[in-house]
Amino acid sequence: MSAPLDKPQQPKVSEREARRVAEAAREQDWRKPSFAKELFLGRLRLDLIHPHPMPPPEDARRGEEFLATLRDFCETKIDSAQIEREAKIPDEVINGLKELGALGMKIDREYGGLGLTQVYYNKALALVGSANPALGALLSAHQSIGVPQPLKLFGTQEQKAAFLPRLARTDISAFLLTEPDVGSDPARLATTAVPDGDSYVMDGVKLWTTNGVVADLLVVMARVPKSEGHKGGITAFVVEADAPGVTVEKRNAFMGLRGLENGVTRFHQVRVPAANRIGAEGAGLKIALTTLNTGRLSLPAMCVGAGKWCLKIAREWSSVREQWGKPVALHEAVGSKISFIAATTFALEAVLDLSSQMADEDRNDIRIEAALAKLYGSEMAWLMADELVQIRGGRGFETAESLAARGERAVPAEQILRDLRINRIFEGSTEIMHLLIAREAVDAHLKVAGDIIDPDKPFSAKAKAGANAAGFYAKWLPKLVTGPGQLPRAYAEFHPDGHPDLSVHLRYAERTARKLARSTFYGMSRWQGRMETKQGFLGRIVDIGAELFAMSAACVRAELLRTTEDYGREAYQLADVFCRQSRIRVEELFTRLWSNTDDLDGKVVKGVLSGTYTWLEQGIVDPSGEGPWIAEAAPGPSQHDNVHRPIR
Numbered sequence: 001m002s003a004p005l006d007k008p009q010q011p012k013v014s015e016r017e018a019r020r021v022a023e024a025a026r027e028q029d030w031r032k033p034s035f036a037k038e039l040f041l042g043r044l045r046l047d048l049i050h051p052h053p054m055p056p057p058e059d060a061r062r063g064e065e066f067l068a069t070l071r072d073f074c075e076t077k078i079d080s081a082q083i084e085r086e087a088k089i090p091d092e093v094i095n096g097l098k099e100l101g102a103l104g105m106k107i108d109r110e111y112g113g114l115g116l117t118q119v120y121y122n123k124a125l126a127l128v129g130s131a132n133p134a135l136g137a138l139l140s141a142h143q144s145i146g147v148p149q150p151l152k153l154f155g156t157q158e159q160k161a162a163f164l165p166r167l168a169r170t171d172i173s174a175f176l177l178t179e180p181d182v183g184s185d186p187a188r189l190a191t192t193a194v195p196d197g198d199s200y201v202m203d204g205v206k207l208w209t210t211n212g213v214v215a216d217l218l219v220v221m222a223r224v225p226k227s228e229g230h231k232g233g234i235t236a237f238v239v240e241a242d243a244p245g246v247t248v249e250k251r252n253a254f255m256g257l258r259g260l261e262n263g264v265t266r267f268h269q270v271r272v273p274a275a276n277r278i279g280a281e282g283a284g285l286k287i288a289l290t291t292l293n294t295g296r297l298s299l300p301a302m303c304v305g306a307g308k309w310c311l312k313i314a315r316e317w318s319s320v321r322e323q324w325g326k327p328v329a330l331h332e333a334v335g336s337k338i339s340f341i342a343a344t345t346f347a348l349e350a351v352l353d354l355s356s357q358m359a360d361e362d363r364n365d366i367r368i369e370a371a372l373a374k375l376y377g378s379e380m381a382w383l384m385a386d387e388l389v390q391i392r393g394g395r396g397f398e399t400a401e402s403l404a405a406r407g408e409r410a411v412p413a414e415q416i417l418r419d420l421r422i423n424r425i426f427e428g429s430t431e432i433m434h435l436l437i438a439r440e441a442v443d444a445h446l447k448v449a450g451d452i453i454d455p456d457k458p459f460s461a462k463a464k465a466g467a468n469a470a471g472f473y474a475k476w477l478p479k480l481v482t483g484p485g486q487l488p489r490a491y492a493e494f495h496p497d498g499h500p501d502l503s504v505h506l507r508y509a510e511r512t513a514r515k516l517a518r519s520t521f522y523g524m525s526r527w528q529g530r531m532e533t534k535q536g537f538l539g540r541i542v543d544i545g546a547e548l549f550a551m552s553a554a555c556v557r558a559e560l561l562r563t564t565e566d567y568g569r570e571a572y573q574l575a576d577v578f579c580r581q582s583r584i585r586v587e588e589l590f591t592r593l594w595s596n597t598d599d600l601d602g603k604v605v606k607g608v609l610s611g612t613y614t615w616l617e618q619g620i621v622d623p624s625g626e627g628p629w630i631a632e633a634a635p636g637p638s639q640h641d642n643v644h645r646p647i648r
Contacts, residue, residue, distance in 0.1 A: 027290065027367065030443075035358075035552075036368035040441035040545050042480045042517030044510040046491070048364060049552065052560040053357040055119055063120030066105075070124055073100060074131040081400060083132050084415060087258040094172075094214075094647050097139070102128070104168030106143045107152075111164035118294060118356040125298050126305030133419040134259030136302045138172070141210040144295035145427065146173030147219045147238055150287050154236075154279045163217060163238060171216035172647065174241075176206040176265060177288060180633040186221070186234060186285055190633070193222035193237060193272065195230050200237065200277070202245075202270040205633035213251045213261040214647050215241045220267070221284045233282025237272050242646070245270035247638035256418030261645075266638045292427060294359045296370045299423050300352050300377030306420055307345035307381055310388040313411055314338050318391055328391070337387040343578035344380050346571070347550045350557035351376065368440050369549065375433040376546040378423035385417045431535070438538035441545065442531075445524055448472040453529040473521075480518050485510030494555055496562065499569055500576035502555045508583060509548050516544050519593055536598040540589045547582045547589075554578050 030037065035048040055063070077096050083089055097103065105121045107113025116124065121143070129136025143149065148167050151159055167173055182188050191204025202222055212218070218239040226232030239246065250264045279287050318329035318338060328334045355369045389396035392413050395403060400410035424430050449472075451457045451465035484490040485507040494502040520541055524531055531538075558575035562568030607613055 027286070030365055032363065032365040034365040034368055036372055036545065036549055037365070037440065037443075039513050039548055039552075040368075040517065040520065040541075041444055041476075042514040044484075044506070044513050044548075044552070046506065046552070046556075049354055049358070050556045050559070052354065052556050053361055055117055055357065055360065059117045059120070059360075062114075063116055063123070066101075066114060066116065067120065067123055067127065069100060070102065070127055073097070074127060078131045078135065080132040080412070081410065083134060083259040084412070085401065087253070089132070089135060089138065089259040089261070091647050093135070094138070097128075097135075098169060101169070102139060103142060103170075103172065104148075105139070107148050107164050107168040111160060111168055113148075113164070113168040118297065118359045119353060122297055122301035122304075122352060122356050125301040126308070129302035130305040130309050132259065133302060133306075133416070134257045136305070137257055137260055138211060140298035140302070141175065142167075142173050144298040145175040145219075145291055146211065146215075147175075147217045148173065149291045149295055150219055150236060150278050151238070153290060154283075154287050158275070159238065159278070167217065170648075172211055172214055173217045173219065174209050174211035174215035175288075176209050176212065176218055176220045178208050179205060180207045181630050189221065189223050189234055190635075191220070191222040191267065192635075193224050193235060195224065195227065195274075196271075198274050200224065200272045200274065202237070202239070202267045202272055203635040204267050205635075206265045206267075207633075208252065208262055209248075209265045210260060210262045212241075212265050213248050213263040213643060214645050215261075216646055217241060218246075218265070219278070221288060222267075224281050231281045234284040235281045236278040236284040236287045238276040238278060239267075239270065239272055241644060243270055243272075246644075247640065247642045248644040249638055249640040249642075251643055254422065256415070256421055263643065266640075268635070268637045293367045293370050296374040296427055297352065297356055297359065299426060300348060300355075300373040303377035303381035303420070303423060304345065304349045304352050306416055307341065307348055307384050309416065310384045311338075311341050311345050313413065314341055314388055314391050317411075334391055337391055339577060340581065341384045341387060343574050343581055344384055346557075346574040347554040347578045347582075348377050348380060350553040350575075351550050354553045354556065368437060371428075371433055371437050371440075372542075372546045372549050374427065375430060375437065375542070376550060378420075378426075379430060382417075382420050382424060385413075385420050389413050389417055431539070434539035434542045435535065437542045437545070441542065442520060442524065444472075445521070449524075453531075455529065477518075477521070480514045483510050483514055485512075485514070494559060499562065499572040502558060502572060502575055502579070505551055505576070505579035505583070506555055508579075509551050512544070512586060513548055515590070516541065516548070519590070523593075534598070536596060536601075537593060540593050544586055544589045547586050551579045551582050 033045070033048055035045055038045040038048070073096060078093055101114045102124070104111075104113030105116045105124055106118075107115070109115040125136050125140055128139060146167075147163060151163060155163075163171075177186065179190055182190065191202065191206065193200035193202045200222075202220065204222060206212070206220070209215075209218075218241055220237050220239050221234055222237060224230060224232045224235045245268045247266045247268070248263045249266055252262045252264065254260065254262070278284075315329075315338070318334060319327050321328045323331065329338055351373050355366055355373045358364045358366050358369065392411070395408070395411070396413040399414060400412040404410040428436060449465055449469040451461045452469065454461075457465075487507070490510070491503040491506040494506055495504075523534065523537055523541070527534055554575040558568070558571040561571035565571070
């Protein structure tokens with residue numbers, strides 16, 4: 001008898017099994033050097049990023065030409081206020097972007113795309129995102145994580161020929177992984193794709209499908225049952241959005257990105273040709289993670305654009321708004337906020353451009369750099385937008401529409417705060433990014449000593465690991481004692497005459513990288529197998545690494561601009577200020593590694609969950625509606641109208 005369809009067929013997965021699935025999906029080997037990986041091991045490999053890599057002249061020429069065309073379109077064809085007001089991007093705007101070739105920015109020219117480099121693709125996203133963040137999200141979801149990128153990396157020639165020309169000019173794509181009860185724990189994925197002859201039959205429900213409402217092609221992650229001739233496992237498929245059995249049941253609404261076409265998509269007995277499977281069965285998660293290695297760079301690109309806009313508005317507003325006889329910018333309390341926005345925007349652009357150029361050159365493994373760029377960019381952009389709202393005061397809290405109605409400039413400061421908030425959740429929340437990066441940062445340790453702390457390993461394996469670890473640490477630990485950061489003349493090229501001294505910051509970064517590596521080792525020695533539960537400690541380790549990466553990128557970018565632009569001195573000044581601000585944050589994070597309330601917080605949490613503090617909740621009214629916390633997503637035919645709306 002078949003199982004009833006009134007309850008979700010949710011796989012029951014233990015914590016250990018969930019970790020095993022996640023571990024199997026990550027790239028195991030390091031075939032290329034990584035600046036960030038070396039940084040976490042205590043080595044400042046400046047030679048990997050300096051001199052700053054540059055795009056080939058022809059790539060730069062084509063990129064600049066497209067940016068000029070795109071800028072004109074953004075200035076003349078996009079009405080951001082209308083998108084915000086109507087919660088919808090007009091079809092003519094999307095069709096206009098199609099005509100420009102914006103759907104194919106990252107698709108190779110042989111398939112009808114523009115073939116832009118990662119550097120110029122990100123510059124384009126920053127530009128479009130500044131015009132309207134929902135538009136930037138549409139283009140990013142289509143190309144960075146949608147069908148084009150996994151096909152580029154893992155698709156067959158037949159798949160590329162069939163789909164990429166459509167995706168370059170006419171068809172919008174979406175990426176479908178998340179489910180109503182599955183977020184960053186894909187081991188519990190419930191959507192299935194059952195082999196049936198030369199096809200798979202797909203059933204399930206996907207949530208938060210960015211672009212899903214208007215998409216023509218979908219990349220869907222589904223679980224293939226293991227059977228004779230089928231390895232099974234989570235697998236990636238290209239699915240036609242108008243295939244029989246595909247229903248977009250709802251368009252979701254959010255606090256920000258009001259033009260986002262994000263929905264709930266149901267699959268009921270959807271027949272997907274086996275030829276549409278991307279890669280092998282069971283390779284879906286690895287495909288998703290590999291796609292995100294560069295795909296994550298799209299979010300910091302739009303964060304850079306947001307930072308530039310925040311700086312422009314802060315400059316213009318605070319120079320005309322007077323308090324106590326002088327512009328508010330000249331009051332230290334406000335001026336410090338403007339300095340933070342300017343310096344941080346410079347550093348974010350440095351991190352983005354460096355990571356993007358390294359992605360284009362493909363000489364380095366940038367999985368950690370891209371993750372750090374996403375983490376750091378999303379957190380810092382949110383802080384910059386919050387500071388802009390504070391600088392604007394009451395006008396920062398007032399909507400642009402209301403400001404215009406009063407006869408003032410319609411500055412959407414509160415909107416950018418709402419729009420940016422999702423970036424701390426999109427494509428891996430800050431908390432998940434901390435864990436993902438931490439896992440990569442301690443990879444070298446786990447490879448030599450992991451069996452020692454693994455309770456499932458036999459004594460013989462632990463003994464062998466102990467011998468390997470002894471050899472590794474005997475060579476590694478002494479190198480963490482001294483380094484170039486203690487030599488007064490190290491990195492002297494970063495202190496040219498008449499410029500702020502950036503060499504002092506690189507020496508600090510080198511010393512601090514060694515201190516970071518020692519702290520990681522101390523943590524592993526102290527907690528051993530419990531290290532993975534120390535998420536507060538691991539998060540701070542990652543945040544220190546992010547600051548050191550940003551400092552290094554800012555210094556390298558400043559030196560590049562000194563030799564190539566007329567504003568090199570000013571770039572050095574911004575890099576200097578950023579590094580000084582960053583160093584204060586780093587020292588605070590080091591203090592909090594060992595002096596924190598993590599253990600006490602855990603006790604309070606247990607009390608909260610057990611109801612110990614319910615008395616504290618008295619005296620309020622809860623305006624929330626009725627209903628389950630998580631909607632059921634039982635497989636079966638849809639009971640809703642299809643709100644799928646392809647744009648032609």
